[in-house]
Amino acid sequence: MSMPSVGVVSNKDKERISRTVRSTSKDVKGRVFVFSLLFALAITLLILVVLLVQVLVDGWPILSDDPWAFVTGTLRSRSDDPLLGVSQGLYGSFWIAMFVAALAFPTGVAAAIYLDEYAPHNRFTNFLELVIRNLAGVPSVVYGLLGLSIFVSDNWFSRNITGGQSLVSAGLTLAILVLPIVIITSQEALRAVPNGIKEGAYGVGATKWDVIRGQTLPYAAPGILTGTLLSMSRAIGEAAPLILVGAVTGGMTADPQIWDVTALKDRFTAMPTLIQTWTQQSGRDAGFAAAAAAAIVVLLVFVLLLNISAILLRNRYEKKRST
Amino acid sequence: MTDSIDEGEMTSTMTDQADQGAPAMSAPHIDMSIASEHVEDLSDVPPVFCARDLEVSYGEFKAVKDVSMDVLEHEITAFIGPSGCGKTTILRCFNRMNDLIESSRVEGHLLYHGVDLYDSKVDPVEVRRRIGMVFQKPNPFPKSIYDNIAYGPRVSGMAKKKDALDEIVETSLRKAALWDEVKDRLEESALGMSGGQQQRLCIARAIAVNPDVLLMDEPCSALDPIATGAIEDLMRDIKSEYTIVIVTHNMQQAARVSDQTAFFSVEVNPHSDTRTGVLVEIDTTEKMFSNPSDQRTERYVTGRFG
Numbered sequence: 268m269s270m271p272s273v274g275v276v277s278n279k280d281k282e283r284i285s286r287t288v289r290s291t292s293k294d295v296k297g298r299v300f301v302f303s304l305l306f307a308l309a310i311t312l313l314i315l316v317v318l319l320v321q322v323l324v325d326g327w328p329i330l331s332d333d334p335w336a337f338v339t340g341t342l343r344s345r346s347d348d349p350l351l352g353v354s355q356g357l358y359g360s361f362w363i364a365m366f367v368a369a370l371a372f373p374t375g376v377a378a379a380i381y382l383d384e385y386a387p388h389n390r391f392t393n394f395l396e397l398v399i400r401n402l403a404g405v406p407s408v409v410y411g412l413l414g415l416s417i418f419v420s421d422n423w424f425s426r427n428i429t430g431g432q433s434l435v436s437a438g439l440t441l442a443i444l445v446l447p448i449v450i451i452t453s454q455e456a457l458r459a460v461p462n463g464i465k466e467g468a469y470g471v472g473a474t475k476w477d478v479i480r481g482q483t484l485p486y487a488a489p490g491i492l493t494g495t496l497l498s499m500s501r502a503i504g505e506a507a508p509l510i511l512v513g514a515v516t517g518g519m520t521a522d523p524q525i526w527d528v529t530a531l532k533d534r535f536t537a538m539p540t541l542i543q544t545w546t547q548q549s550g551r552d553a554g555f556a557a558a559a560a561a562a563i564v565v566l567l568v569f570v571l572l573l574n575i576s577a578i579l580l581r582n583r584y585e586k587k588r589s590t
Numbered sequence: 591m592t593d594s595i596d597e598g599e600m601t602s603t604m605t606d607q608a609d610q611g612a613p614a615m616s617a618p619h620i621d622m623s624i625a626s627e628h629v630e631d632l633s634d635v636p637p638v639f640c641a642r643d644l645e646v647s648y649g650e651f652k653a654v655k656d657v658s659m660d661v662l663e664h665e666i667t668a669f670i671g672p673s674g675c676g677k678t679t680i681l682r683c684f685n686r687m688n689d690l691i692e693s694s695r696v697e698g699h700l701l702y703h704g705v706d707l708y709d710s711k712v713d714p715v716e717v718r719r720r721i722g723m724v725f726q727k728p729n730p731f732p733k734s735i736y737d738n739i740a741y742g743p744r745v746s747g748m749a750k751k752k753d754a755l756d757e758i759v760e761t762s763l764r765k766a767a768l769w770d771e772v773k774d775r776l777e778e779s780a781l782g783m784s785g786g787q788q789q790r791l792c793i794a795r796a797i798a799v800n801p802d803v804l805l806m807d808e809p810c811s812a813l814d815p816i817a818t819g820a821i822e823d824l825m826r827d828i829k830s831e832y833t834i835v836i837v838t839h840n841m842q843q844a845a846r847v848s849d850q851t852a853f854f855s856v857e858v859n860p861h862s863d864t865r866t867g868v869l870v871e872i873d874t875t876e877k878m879f880s881n882p883s884d885q886r887t888e889r890y891v892t893g894r895f896g
Contacts (some may be wrong), residue, residue, distance in 0.1 A: 388692060463729030465793065469690060471742030471799050472719030481741065482731060 285437035287509045312491035322567075325560030337561055341522045342536065346545075346554025353562050358523055358530070359434055359514070360503050360569065366438025367445055367502045372495050374442075379491075382450070384479055403447035411508030414440030418479025419512050426531025430532030437535065440508050445498040452494025456487040489581040500570045506539035516538040538566040597842065612746075636704055638663050638686060638803060638833045644681050644698040653679050654867035657698070659852055666825060666834040668844035668875065671854030671890070676867025678726075680854075681805050683707075685721035686714040687885045719746050721803040722796030727812055729787035730780035735772050738780045738791055739763065742799035756868075758798050765831075766794035767824050786817025793824065797832075798811060806836040811876065824845050843889060844875065851878040853887045 273409045276284070278463035285286045293330050323330075339351015418429040418436035458485050468478045490571040523530035536544075542562045637660035645655035654676025659807050669677040686707060688694040700707045707717060719742075731738050739759045743749045750817070751759055756819065763769040768790045772783075780791055789809055796804055806825075810818040825834055825847050838844050844851050852872035856865045871884045882888050 389789065401601075444619065461729070463725060463727055466690070466725060466730055467729040467731060467795070468741065468745075469687065470685070470718060470723035470725070471745070471746045471795060472715055473741075474715050477745040486732065 300431060320559045321568075322563045326557055326562075326564050328557045329561040330564060334561075342519050342541070346548075346552045346558055350415045351558060353538065353541055353565050355519055355522055355536050356538040356541035356562065357565070358525055358571070359535045359540075360566070361525060362531060363394060363435050363438050363441050363537060364499055364503055364573070366435075367442050367499050370439070370442035371449050372496070375446050375495065376453045376491060378446075379450045379453035379457060380479065380484075383454055384475070384483070399447045399450055403451055406507075407444055407505050408507045408511065410440055410444040411511030413443065414508060414512040432534055433532045434535040435531050436512045437514065437537065438511055438514050441502040441505060444508060445502050448498040448501065449495050452498065453487070453491045456490025456494060457483060459467060460486045463471065465468070485584075489584040492584065493577055493581050496573060496580075500573055503537075503570060503573070504539060504548075504566070506543050509537050509540050510543075538569070542566065601807045614731065637661055637836075638703060640699075640704075641680075642699040642701075644680065644683065644696070644700055646676070646683060647695045647697075649693040649858045651864060652866045654854070654869075658868040659869060660837055661833060661875065662850070663833050664829055664831075665849040666829055666836060666847050667872075668848035668851045669837045669840055669854060670839075670844050670851060671867070672856060673839075673868075674865055674867065675854035675856045677854050678807050679867070680809055680869075681835060682723075683835050684803070684805055685718050685723055687718070687723060689714050713831040719799050720771055720801050721805060722799065722801035724789070724792050724796055724806040724809045726808040728785055730783070730788050730791050732779070732781055734777045735780050735783070735873055736776040736792065738795050739798045742795060745800055748799065762794040762798040763791075766790045766798050766818065767827070777787070784817070786813050786820060787819060789813060789817070790824065793821070793876055797828070801832065803833045803835065806834065808837050808839060809841060812819075818843070841879075845879050851875045853878065853882070853884070853890060854888055855890070 268479045332361070337352045338357070339354050340350050341355055343351040345351075354366055382392065382396065386395075414436055418439055419431055421431075425436070429439065464482050464486065465478050466572060468482045473481065513534065515534050519536055521530060521533060523533075542559050545555040545559035545562060550558065639659075639661035641660075642658050644657040646653050657676075657680055659667075669681060671677050680687045683696055683700060684702075688696065696708055702717070702721070705712065729742060735739070736759055739762050740749075740755050743755060743758050749755045751864065760769060760773075763772060768787065771787065772791075780788065783791060790810075793804070793809070810821050813821065822843065825836070828834075836844075840882075850872060851874075853870045854856045854867050857868050858865055870886050871878070871882065873882065878887060879891050882891065
């Protein structure tokens with residue numbers, strides 16, 4: 268670039284420009300904003316850390332002794348019983364997760380695909396979307412009542428399918444509980460698929476089914492997976508609906524192996540119920556406080572494993588998407 | 591812009607134009623027979639597209655109306671005009687892409703080789719296999735280069751075996767002048783290509799299903815001049831095999847590549863303050879840029895309007 272030899276900018280102006288450019292005017296509002304954001308993040312992390320440390324410290328007497336014995340042990344009436352443990356709770360929570368995966372995921376994803384890709388946009392479908400969004404916010408106790416009246420109380424369902432107060436009832440109830448969340452997160456993932464990709468596929472003569480199978484679903488898969496597996500974590504952590512559909516809070520003797528499906532129609536317990544029971548019993552027998560804390564740690568590890576598998580699965584799909 | 595035009599005047603100009611349509615079309619045929627051997631008898635060949643009083647609405651809003659034109663085989667037809675004049679809307683009618691927009695409604699007649707595209711018996715999926723489309727923004731699938739090209743042939747059942755697919759992929763990429771650049775990385779992601787390469791890939795993808803028409807919606811608007819030049823060369827190379835309709839904002843591009851040019855404009859409805867696109871005129875590109883019949887066209891191509 269050739270600059271004109273005669274300066275376009277006078278020396279006086281040059282001085283003024285260099286002064287303004289170098290001036291360090293402080294963006295006070297901007298800094299306050301960033302600081303408050305950091306503060307919010309710090310509080311969140313702090314609470315989490317305090318919680319984890321508290322639980323670990325409380326549960327340490329049991330976990331440091333023999334963690335595997337605690338995982339394989341069963342419900343006991345005394346906290347110093349060496350056979351005390353959470354195996355029945357893990358059995359219940361594992362099968363609840365299985366029910367949610369087998370029922371809520373396919374149904375929820377299918378409903379989301381229908382609503383986003385096929386359903387006409389009219390007043391009825393708008394209303395339907397509103398209902399689904401509201402259902403996602405309904406307190407879980409209400410779902411417990413629903414499960415109680417449909418799956419547990421004496422009717423055709425409970426006599427022939429669920430067996431009343433059983434893991435089947437609990438699994439069905441929690442599957443219904445997370446269904447709206449699965450639908451909403453799947454819809455979000457489907458809507459994030461770029462329109463250009465779909466149009467490109469239609470443009471070479473793909474049918475709607477071709478587009479959904481070959482473009483939309485593969486692109487949305489990581490998002491759908493993440494959302495649905497997070498909702499599974501939620502289902503595993505729920506306690507209130509379980510109590511309503513009959514989770515046992517003590518005196519359970521059966522200890523089925525993890526793959527033993529014959530116990531699904533029997534009385535059951537699950538991790539959150541166990542934690543709640545032991546916390547209550549700690550008033551009578553202080554040792555149960557440590558047991559409850561240790562059970563919380565086991566539950567957290569369980570949920571963590573689920574989330575890690577979700578992340579691994581998502582990464583695999585995302586890699587597929589970009590190659 | 592064209593606020594003061596009343597309905598009566600519009601209708602009369604449209605009828606005039608429709609009347610003149612047929613004789614005016616014969617001019618480019620002579621040029622064509624020089625350019626390529628197998629189109630000598632074009633005067634007997636019916637137009638690929640024949641639109642009569644085509645109009646498109648989105649819900650209550652009339653987006654474009656009064657479109658009557660013929661698109662001839664092995665020619666490049668360019669749509670030019672200011673933003674919002676309905677060029678893209680009309681283009682998307684030609685392969686029923688507008689079906690994807692729920693509220694859209696098409697009226698009038700649009701014949702493709704004599705068949706009404708909007709007849710209830712016509713399957714839009716089959717239409718799109720015959721009439722390919724290249725979009726404004728390069729939109730390769732997030733898959734390998736190979737799978738991008740093979741997608742169309744796979745879904746249409748054209749080729750199932752690996753050998754046949756390999757051949758289609760190579761031919762399509764060669765036609766799109768992309769083969770030499772990508773032949774060693776067919777299994778790599780198409781998203782790693784440059785914008786110009788991506789757009790040529792999209793052209794190759796459209797060609798792969800062996801269409802006879804290519805609709806191009808501002809294919810160069812996201813590209814630099816060099817990539818644009820490559821696409822324009824490509825269009826000239828492949829027009830002996832395909833009929834091409836291109837929407838462009840770039841008048842020089844229309845002048846450079848097209849055989850006939852259609853000029854669209856916007857009419858403001860005085861009562862509702864909505865804007866509706868209209869086809870002002872369509873003629874040979876040479877005439878449109880040197881001596882157009884309509885004043886509005888002249889003002890637009892000389893840069894005094896729009």
